[in-house]
Amino acid sequence: AQKVTQAQTEISVVEKEDVTLDCVYETRDTTYYLFWYKQPPSGELVFLIRRNSFDEQNEISGRYSWNFQKSTSSFNFTITASQVVDSAVYFCALSEEENRDDKIIFGKGTRLHILP
């Protein structure tokens, strides 16, 4: 069965600090996809990244970076030099290829507070 665990319920950091959001997943499928979404206070869910299970290369996009490690079943998300606008709930999610129905299972989310 597929499962996504975000152990950090809530994190507070001071602006300009770096912060890492943890995500651990479980799946029996060999082909799967991992996602991160951002949900700001407005409520809209913003797609940040998709990573497939065969691509373990880390990715950087501006102040955002993602560290995918299959050996530990983790897909962690780091924000460098955090800003107040980064305050949001961040969801990690998983989709299994064998389902062929594009269904996504979400973690419980991590609420990130960036303090000015």
Added chain:
Amino acid sequence: SAVISQKPSRDICQRGTSLTIQCQVDSQVTMMFWYRQQPGQSLTLIATANQGSEATYESGFVIDKFPISRPNLTFSTLTVSNMSPEDSSIYLCSVVWLGQSNEQYFGPGTRLTVT
């Protein structure tokens, strides 16, 4: 870029009534989904909206409570029937764009409060 819109954006309803939420996209999609997000919680999939046929519901959700229609590739509705305060949530539709399998994009959500 392609747009997903939902109507209404928010509503306050009385218990026992029903509310229909619309999801409209401006490009062709392969899949459409409806999610519920209860206050302070994660997203839970309600159902997959199938074009021209009955939706596929997840465990714990039934058609009588959450009837869904999808008459064409770009439009779907979710009705929350016989509402109770426990139905107060954000309801979101999501889509998979044609040619972009395994990536879901979400509408802005409908914030429902039942009194």
